[in-house]
Amino acid sequence: MTLRLTDITAAVFSLDAVYILTGLVLWVFAWLNFRDRGNRNRRGSALFWLILGAIFALGSVMPHWLTGVLVLVLVGLDGAGRVGHKAHDGETTKTGQAAAKEHSLGNRIFLPVLLIPVLALGFALVFRSFGGDTSRGALVGLGFGGMAALATGLALTKGTAREAFEEGRRLNDSMGSVIILPQLLASLGVIFAASKVGDLIAAGIKGVIPGESLFLLVAANCLGMTLFTLVMGNSFAAFPVITTGVLVPLIVKPFGVDPAMAAIITLTAGSTGTLMTPMAANFNIVPAALLNMRDQYGVIKFQIPFALTMWALHVILLWLLIRLTLTA
Amino acid sequence: MNITELFKLAGVVIVVVGLALRLRTTLVVVVAGLVTGLLAGLPLLTGAGVFEGVPVLTKPGQEGVVNILGRAFADNRLMTLFIVTLPAVGLAERYGLQEQSARFIRRVSAATVGRLLITYQLFRVLMGILGIRLLGHPAFVRPLVFPMALGAAESLAGTRDADTLPEREVERIKAGSAAAENYGNFYGQNLSPVQAGILLVYSTLTALGYAVSLWSVVLYAIPVATLSVVVAVAQFLIFDRMLRRRLAGPGEGGA
Numbered sequence: 001m002t003l004r005l006t007d008i009t010a011a012v013f014s015l016d017a018v019y020i021l022t023g024l025v026l027w028v029f030a031w032l033n034f035r036d037r038g039n040r041n042r043r044g045s046a047l048f049w050l051i052l053g054a055i056f057a058l059g060s061v062m063p064h065w066l067t068g069v070l071v072l073v074l075v076g077l078d079g080a081g082r083v084g085h086k087a088h089d090g091e092t093t094k095t096g097q098a099a100a101k102e103h104s105l106g107n108r109i110f111l112p113v114l115l116i117p118v119l120a121l122g123f124a125l126v127f128r129s130f131g132g133d134t135s136r137g138a139l140v141g142l143g144f145g146g147m148a149a150l151a152t153g154l155a156l157t158k159g160t161a162r163e164a165f166e167e168g169r170r171l172n173d174s175m176g177s178v179i180i181l182p183q184l185l186a187s188l189g190v191i192f193a194a195s196k197v198g199d200l201i202a203a204g205i206k207g208v209i210p211g212e213s214l215f216l217l218v219a220a221n222c223l224g225m226t227l228f229t230l231v232m233g234n235s236f237a238a239f240p241v242i243t244t245g246v247l248v249p250l251i252v253k254p255f256g257v258d259p260a261m262a263a264i265i266t267l268t269a270g271s272t273g274t275l276m277t278p279m280a281a282n283f284n285i286v287p288a289a290l291l292n293m294r295d296q297y298g299v300i301k302f303q304i305p306f307a308l309t310m311w312a313l314h315v316i317l318l319w320l321l322i323r324l325t326l327t328a
Numbered sequence: 329m330n331i332t333e334l335f336k337l338a339g340v341v342i343v344v345v346g347l348a349l350r351l352r353t354t355l356v357v358v359v360a361g362l363v364t365g366l367l368a369g370l371p372l373l374t375g376a377g378v379f380e381g382v383p384v385l386t387k388p389g390q391e392g393v394v395n396i397l398g399r400a401f402a403d404n405r406l407m408t409l410f411i412v413t414l415p416a417v418g419l420a421e422r423y424g425l426q427e428q429s430a431r432f433i434r435r436v437s438a439a440t441v442g443r444l445l446i447t448y449q450l451f452r453v454l455m456g457i458l459g460i461r462l463l464g465h466p467a468f469v470r471p472l473v474f475p476m477a478l479g480a481a482e483s484l485a486g487t488r489d490a491d492t493l494p495e496r497e498v499e500r501i502k503a504g505s506a507a508a509e510n511y512g513n514f515y516g517q518n519l520s521p522v523q524a525g526i527l528l529v530y531s532t533l534t535a536l537g538y539a540v541s542l543w544s545v546v547l548y549a550i551p552v553a554t555l556s557v558v559v560a561v562a563q564f565l566i567f568d569r570m571l572r573r574r575l576a577g578p579g580e581g582g583a
């Protein structure tokens with residue numbers, strides 16, 4: 001039996017290996033939650049992180065229907081209020097920050113954290129030199145960067161692995177079930193796209209705009225993205241819908257535009273909507289409460305001139321970049 | 329347009345109503361997805377494997393909405409991959425990461441409210457480039473940025489008591505502090521290939537059959553990120569002028 005070294009290397013440094021690693025970390029968080037007798041929700045919380053860990057570790061081999069059912073269990077647990085925490089004594093302060101140890105490491109404390117982006121970049125470069133996918137390289141680098149940062153941190157602080165996982169769990173719990181929200185919103189966008197919600201919007205756009213005007217199509221694309229974000233409170237669910245329904249069929253395909261360029265600018269056009277909507281409570285309403293503002297819409301009002309200016313700049317920039325790349 | 333087509337927008341209505349009623353966001357999002365899919369005529373499950381030929385729940389040749397949910401959730405695991413870094417980040421926080429960051433920000437001498445907010449936004453963009461996630465509002469804005477901004481406003485008004493500052497201006501300073509966090513966070517995070525926005529673009533385009541690279545997506549995020557800093561600098565400097573007019577003591581506020 002010959003297992004070639006390159007095969008083993010390819011398996012170890014794969015995206016699936018990093019997913020499994022993430023699953024293992026989540027299982028440790030689940031175990032720590034289960035052991036936490038001070039939390040009345042400990043069983044529900046432990047189950048939530050256990051299932052999420054399973055989706056991470058096994059998501060590439062599990063049938064999709066099973067993953068879907070597990071996601072339903074996750075949101076069912078969360079919806080029933082079984083995930084989350086009663087306040088703990090000890091390390092957690094009101095803002096969810098850890099109380100720092102007495103001795104200071106100075107700027108050296110940045111070292112482990114900076115190792116993560118450095119390794120993400122480093123892995124991408126190594127993958128490229130072997131003719132691999134640099135995107136995958138960055139993600140694999142993120143996973144191994146996390147582990148390398150942990151090892152460096154432990155050496156630097158003389159802390160214990162247990163301490164690290166307790167702190168990791170504290171961060172994890174402070175975000176709670178919200179941690180899966182971007183992933184869920186992206187999935188919602190995919191379901192919307194499969195249900196042809198985007199076609200509905202595209203039909204509306206085609207009804208008012210003559211097909212050949214690139215500028216008007218770009219403006220309508222950005223407007224659709226922003227309006228959808230305003231209503232949904234988040235650009236992540238709007239993005240797959242607008243991209244599959246409007247951007248790709250009306251702009252990318254007919255004009256032969258670079259999809260990466262058009263897509264990221266469409267996404268950030270949505271961000272201008274996030275700045276203007278009370279539906280994005282975490283960014284606009286919660287901070288107003290945190291700062292004891294009299295007007296809960298005060299943050300939004302401050303952001304509106306910025307957001308409108310940025311929106312107009314998005315339209316001009318996307319139109320300009322398309323014109324420039326097409327004539328080049 | 330067929331009127332039944334409009335039923336597909338039920339999911340949007342569910343999200344709006346659900347969030348307005350402060351129901352759990354995760355639950356609202358998934359219910360909206362299921363309802364939209366079913367109203368659009370998708371079956372609940374794909375009629376393959378164990379569900380081959382099952383009536384009602386499946387339709388021949390169509391992917392079920394639960395399957396789509398599972399597939400999309402698994403495909404977008406990249407967006408939540410950062411969990412693998414939490415033990416390292418948590419450990420660094422325990423040994424003073426936040427305090428050291430705060431010291432770093434405090435060292436920057438920013439004489440005015442506007443300049444301080446610009447500095448904080450740039451710090452936030454830098455964190456975005458490095459792929460470092462912060463709960464900025466509770467961790468930095470409330471305990472650090474707003475008090476420092478208030479301090480700058482006090483020295484502008486020549487007072488040591490924040491209560492003597494006009495309430496309207498204090499409200500605006502609070503709003504500006506929160507806005508600096510949002511501006512820096514929203515546009516800075518797209519400068520890193522391992523942050524959620526870039527990964528969403530990557531997974532969406534890949535699913536549509538376009539072979540794109542994370543790095544090219546980041547490259548095209550640079551112009552917008554640059555513009556966001558320019559526009560914010562303009563806004564914060566205008567804000568500074570407004571504060572000078574309203575707060576500065578007699579003799580300083582002229583012209």
